[in-house]
Amino acid sequence: MKFGGTSMAGTERIRRVANIVRRQQAAGHEVAVVVSAMAGETDRLVNFCREAHALYDPAEYDVVVASGEQVTAGLLALTLQSMGAKARSWLGWQLPINTIEAHAKARVDTIDAPDLVASLERGEIAVIPGFQGVSAEGRITTMGRGGSDTSAVAVAAALNADRCDIYTDVDGVYTTDPRIVAKARKLKAVTYEEMLELASVGAKVLQTRSVGLAMKEGVRVQVLSSFIDDDATPADDLPGTMIVSDEEMERIYEEGDMERQHVTGIAHDKNEAKIILTRVPDKPGAVAHIFSPLADASINVDMIIQNVGRDKGETDVTFTVPQTDLARAQALLEDRRGEIGFNRIITDSKIAKISVVGVGMKSHAGVAATMFTALSERGINIQAISTSEIKVSVMIDEDETELAVRVLHTAYGLDAKDEAA
Ligand code: ADP
Numbered sequence: 069m070k071f072g073g074t075s076m077a078g079t080e081r082i083r084r085v086a087n088i089v090r091r092q093q094a095a096g097h098e099v100a101v102v103v104s105a106m107a108g109e110t111d112r113l114v115n116f117c118r119e120a121h122a123l124y125d126p127a128e129y130d131v132v133v134a135s136g137e138q139v140t141a142g143l144l145a146l147t148l149q150s151m152g153a154k155a156r157s158w159l160g161w162q163l164p165i166n167t168i169e170a171h172a173k174a175r176v177d178t179i180d181a182p183d184l185v186a187s188l189e190r191g192e193i194a195v196i197p198g199f200q201g202v203s204a205e206g207r208i209t210t211m212g213r214g215g216s217d218t219s220a221v222a223v224a225a226a227l228n229a230d231r232c233d234i235y236t237d238v239d240g241v242y243t244t245d246p247r248i249v250a251k252a253r254k255l256k257a258v259t260y261e262e263m264l265e266l267a268s269v270g271a272k273v274l275q276t277r278s279v280g281l282a283m284k285e286g287v288r289v290q291v292l293s294s295f296i297d298d299d300a301t302p303a304d305d306l307p308g309t310m311i312v313s314d315e316e317m318e319r320i321y322e323e324g325d326m327e328r329q330h331v332t333g334i335a336h337d338k339n340e341a342k343i344i345l346t347r348v349p350d351k352p353g354a355v356a357h358i359f360s361p362l363a364d365a366s367i368n369v370d371m372i373i374q375n376v377g378r379d380k381g382e383t384d385v386t387f388t389v390p391q392t393d394l395a396r397a398q399a400l401l402e403d404r405r406g407e408i409g410f411n412r413i414i415t416d417s418k419i420a421k422i423s424v425v426g427v428g429m430k431s432h433a434g435v436a437a438t439m440f441t442a443l444s445e446r447g448i449n450i451q452a453i454s455t456s457e458i459k460v461s462v463m464i465d466e467d468e469t470e471l472a473v474r475v476l477h478t479a480y481g482l483d484a485k486d487e488a489a
C-alpha cells in the first residue's frame with residue numbers, strides 16, 4: 069500500500085491512513101506500507117537547496133529532500149502503535165533499498181527483503197519511506213520527483229506481493245487530469261504500455277519508472293483514493309483503476325466493460341524548458357557536440373528540432389530539457405560555445421507539452437490531424453511536434469495549456485456524458 073503526499077498531510081490524515089492499513093491487516097493480509105512526505109514538504113525542501121546553492125550538489129540535495137519521508141514514516145508507525153497495532157519504520161538504508169546511477173534520479177537496483185519478510189511474518193506492519201534509497205557508497209539517494217510510486221512497486225516486487233495499491237487524492241486514472249477537465253472519465257483499466265506513455269508525458273498520477281518496473285516485474289498495480297469513508301468498498305473489490313497487460317485489456321473489452329477508443333488519455337507537462345541555439349554550423353558532428361555533454365551530465369533532452377539550414381551553412385537548433393536542469397544545461401553549453409560554435413542561446417520556460425496517447429492509434433490514421441485541426445480552430449500555435457507509435461505531442465505556449473487539454477478532450481470524444489442527458 070502506498071500513500072501519497074496529500075494522504076499524509078497532517079495528523080488527522082495519517083490517522084485515516086492508519087485505519088485503511090489496519091483494515092487490510094484485519095482482512096488477513098500482511099502489509100508493507102510506503103509513504104510520501106507531507107504534501108508540499110518536498111517542494112519546500114527543494115527550495116531550501118536552491119537558496120543555499122543555485123547549482124547544488126545532488127548528493128547533498130538528496131540528504132535534504134529525503135528527510136520528508138523519514139518524518140511521515142515515523143509518524144505513521146507511531147499512529148499505528150497508538151491504535152494497538154504492531155508497526156515499525158524501515159528507512160531506505162536500513163532495508164536496504166540499493167540504488168544505482170545519479171543522485172536525485174537514482175534507480176532501484178536490489179532490495180534486501182529477508183528482515184522485512186520476517187517482520188511481516190511476526191505480524192508487524194512495515195512502514196517504508198518512499199523516494200529514498202542508498203548508493204553503493206553508502207550515501208542517501210532519492211529517485212526523482214514522484215519516486216515513492218517506484219519505491220512501492222519495487223517493494224511489492226521484492227516481496228512478491230499480490231498487489232500494489234497506490235492510494236492518492238483521486239480515485240483512479242482518468243482520461244485526463246480531472247483537476248483540469250471536470251468531464252474527465254475514470255478508466256476502469258489501462259494497459260502498462262499506455263500508462264507508461266501517459267506518465268512519461270506528464271500524467272503525474274504515477275511516476276514513469278514505477279510503471280516501467282511494474283511492467284517488467286509483472287506487479288499488479290491499482291490506483292485508488294485514500295479519501296474514503298469508513299464504510300467504503302474495500303480495496304480488494306477493485307474500486308480504482310487497474311494497470312493491466314494487453315491480454316487482460318482484451319478480455320475487459322470483450323466482456324463489454326469498457327469501450328475501445330483511438331485515444332485513451334491526454335496529458336500535459338509544464339516542467340520542460342525550451343533552449344534555442346542560433347547559428348550553429350550546419351555540418352556533420354555539430355549536433356553531437358551539443359547533445360553529448362548534456363547526456364554525460366544525465367540531462368534528458370526531449371523534443372528536438374533542427375531548422376532547415378539558412379545561408380552561410382548555419383542553422384538554429386531548438387530542444388527541450390527538464391526545467392530543473394535548465395540552469396545546468398545552459399552553463400554546460402556556454403562552456404562549450406567555442407566547440408559547438410553557436411551565436412546566441414535563448415531559453416524559454418513558459419512552454420507546455422500536450423500529448424494524446426492510445427494504443428488505438430497504431431491501427432487508426434488521423435489522430436494527429438484531429439489534434440492539429442482542433443488546436444488551430446482555437447488559435448493555439450504549435451511550436452514543435454513529436455510522435456511515437458502510440459502518442460502525439462505538441463509544444464505550445466504555457467498559458468494555453470488548460471484550453472488545449474479541454475479542446476482535445478472534447479475533440480476525441482472523451483468527455484463524460486451529462487448525467488441529465
Ligand atoms: P500523490 O501525492 O498521491 O503521489 P500526485 O499529486 O503525485 O499524488 O498524483 C495525483 C494527481 O495526479 C491528481 O491529483 C491529479 O491532479 C493528477 N493527474 C494528472 N493526470 C491524471 C490522470 N490522467 N488521472 C488521474 N490523475 C491525474
Ligand code: ASP
Nearest residue numbers: 104110199213214215216
Ligand atoms: N515526496 C517526493 C516528491 O514529492 C516523492 C513522492 O511523493 O513520490 O516528489
Ligand code: MG
Nearest residue numbers: 072214272273
Ligand atoms: Mg505522486
